[in-house]
Amino acid sequence: MNLKVRFKNPIFITQLILSIILPMLAYAGIAAEELTTWGKLINLLWDSISNPYVVAMVILSVWNALNDPTTKGLSDSLQAKTYTKPK
Template sequence: MINLKVRFRNPIFIAQLILAILTPILAYAGLTVQDITTWSALGQILIDAISNPYVLGLVVVSVWNAVNDPTTAGLGDSSNAMTYTKPKSGDSDD
């Protein structure tokens, strides 16, 4: 199991997840963020991506890499991480 409630309280995780979704889509389309100047352009790019199984596969792998914690065995968070109610700070006192 993954402690998504706590992960979504971490702005770094949210940015990582957004980039994990957008980067493969933009790369496949040969675009950069600067090329998306309107909401309708972004919507069209996302619709094109959803209709392409290869791009969806790239997004799934990218999101998997963003969500998976390689420091634990298996697919979920550690039992210790599952007890967190907020993201753990980098301080050793936490």
């Protein structure tokens, strides 16, 4: 995977962050605007990490963010591997 190029793309970074945060919020049944203090955020993260179901959902969500469905397996195409910046 050409992660160096992917991390230069703000859309990818946003997608990756959301793929981690949204399953946690959904399982807890809260909206993002309810996280008004650092304590609430830390509690949400701790509760999520200690729950195997939420961890599995986060892993699956990150997999979906990383995977390129136009190629076989979990790698980028040969052409995409030659990129030095997002095309």
